[in-house]
Amino acid sequence: MTFTPAPGSAPFLRQVRAQSAMEVRLLLRNGEQLLLAAVIPVLALVAGVFGARRLDLSFDHDPVDVLAPGVLALAIMSTAFASLAIATGFERRYGLLKRLGSSPLPRTGLLAGKVVALLCVQAAQCLVVGAVAVGLGWRPGSATGVALAVVAALLGTAAFGSLGLALAGAVRAEATLAIANLVYLLLMAGGAVVLPRDSYGAAAGVLQVLPSAALGDAFRAALIDGRPDLVAWAVLAGWAVLGTLLASRFFKWE
Amino acid sequence: MxxxxxxxxxxxxxxxxxxxxxxxxxxxxxxxxxxxxxxxxxxxxxxxxxxxxxxxxxxxxxxxxxxxxxxxxxxxxxxxxxxxxxxxxxxxxxxxxxxxxxxxxxxxxxxxxxxxxxxxxxxxxxxxxxxxxxxxxxxxxxxxxxxxxxxxxxxxxxxxxxxxxxxxxxxxxxxxxxxxxxxxxxxxxxxxxxxxxxxxxxxxxLTAGGESTIRLVVTEPFPPDAPQLLATDLGSGVEVTPINARSLLISGQADASTLSVVSAWCEQHGILPESLTLGRRTLEDVFLQLTGREFEEADR
Structure with a gap:
């Protein structure tokens, strides 16, 4: 073996592919992450639908038609926020970000790798949750509705992902773990993501500004009514701008 | 920085x-x-x-x-x-x-x-x-x-x-x-x-310069003025650096005749050597001479 120097950077797209493939592999290998990504949303959906049918709670529609979009939004949020923040927090803690910082992978490549990995995991989540929902009697509606839901998912990923990175880059990994899980649970319970805002009574108006409610609203508007919820999109875009500012201001690589 | x-x-x-x-x-x-x-x-x-x-x-x-x-x-x-x-x-x-x-x-x-x-x-x-x-x-x-x-x-x-x-x-x-x-x-x-x-x-x-060294380790702590006394006995061209209470480093003209002066000096002062090592100057000695501290001591 010769060590004669032959330095050089791999092409950008190959680097991004390697980085995202690695991130997806590691995520699938991690039990807690899978719990967060798939098991909790599926449980929420199944329990919600059976519970609502049993108690004969009628939203304006069949429970599964209301809950399936909400749970899809929950899955998007869990991956873009909690999983991303926790994984990145530990990457920082274990010196992985520092290590990659001296490799030929540019920061844009690292970020692109993370985004591609996120989108892959989210696509898989939506397939699983969607399949369970279909099994429970859900019909996803029109192609327009699905396309609008994809837009909502991308906006939601930008909002929650940037907030997650800001958190992971600012505080210690253990604190990121605790805060990300806590925020996720609070938003799941009280953030109008799974349940529509009007089930929260008087708080419905205030909840509108939360990214979780906006993501849920946008998913329900798209998949139930086949229309864009422009207010919710604007709220998500606002959070994405704020999250990006916070992340670029407070993210520390070491 | x-x-x-x-x-x-x-x-x-x-x-x-x-x-x-x-x-x-x-x-x-x-x-x-x-x-x-x-x-x-x-x-x-x-x-x-x-x-x-x-x-x-x-x-x-x-x-x-x-x-x-x-x-x-x-x-x-x-x-x-x-x-x-x-x-x-x-x-x-x-x-x-x-x-x-x-x-x-x-x-x-x-x-x-x-x-x-x-x-x-x-x-x-x-x-x-x-x-x-x-x-x-x-x-x-x-x-x-x-x-x-x-x-x-x-x-x-x-x-x-x-x-x-x-x-x-x-x-x-x-x-x-x-x-x-x-x-x-x-x-x-x-x-x-x-x-x-x-x-x-x-x-x-760093280690050469024709210099070799002698490390002297003794059983009891040296009397306070030992390095100066020894340096006087050894004459010019030889440097004596204390390492700690029980050891010191002699560098410069450190050869067999220096060795005999050192052992005579020990006998004269009733000091019992534990070890007396003659060697080439090492980076450890360089560090000691430049900082007055032992490398391992500084390494804590």
């Missing part, structure tokens, strides 16, 4: 020739890692100028990074990643990486190739870190304490690897607090203490 109020590296100046091994030697906290990380572009010096391969490591980082290899002191991998998987990942980021299986074999990582990073031993993590630094075929390699935590066999293997890389034209800058490592491996040594270079030269230049 400062961390808060603490000055980590101050007024440091060094130059590295291509195709050589340069050792930055010093006790813990001397500023070795800070020096290296300034060259790697992780830190921006408050004053002064750093050029690596002619590039500014901060503003021209993008051009510089593909050309250098960096081994961090610890960490640098996902906790759940398998050893070989991590190495393959770093290889995939480079244009012409070394063949991973050969590197795995060369560094003895075959047995732990499928072990998750968090379950590797300290020495295995070090070897993987070194493999990650060299896999991209860099022209310039920065290694931070490459053999810390390695067993003697792995240490020798690492020395051989680094020597072979130099022979193949790679420039290497390493930090170490093993004096032996610097003496065995380096073409050029810079001794760092408290953020300053206190000596530079080839190991031969």
């Amino acid at each position: 400062r961390y808060g109020d603490k000055v980590a590296v101050d007024g440091l100046s060094m130059r590295v020739e291509r195709g050589t091994i340069t050792a930055v030697l010093g006790p813990n906290g001397a500023g070795k890692t800070t020096t290296l990380e300034t060259c790697e572009g992780y830190r921006r010096p408050r004053s002064g100028r750093v050029r690596v391969l002619g590039l500014d490591p901060v503003t021209q980082r993008k051009q510089l990074l593909p050309r250098i290899g960096v081994m961090l002191q610890d960490g640098g991998a996902w906790s759940g990643v398998r050893a070989v998987e991590m190495l393959e990942h770093i290889a995939a980021l480079h244009a012409h990486p070394l063949p991973v299986p050969m590197l795995v074999e060369r560094l003895g990582l075959g047995d732990c190739g499928r072990t998750p990073y968090r379950r590797l031993s300290g020495g295995q993590q070090q070897r993987l870190g070194l493999a990650m630094a060299v896999v991209g075929r860099p022209e310039l390699l920065f290694v931070d304490e490459p053999t810390a935590g390695m067993d003697p066999a792995a240490r020798r293997n690492t020395w051989e690897l680094l020597s072979q890389m130099r022979a193949d034209g790679v420039t290497i800058v390493l930090t170490t607090h093993y004096l032996e490592e610097a003496e065995r491996l380096a073409d050029q040594v810079h001794v760092l203490d408290r953020g300053r270079v206190i000596a530079s030269g080839t190991p031969y230049e």
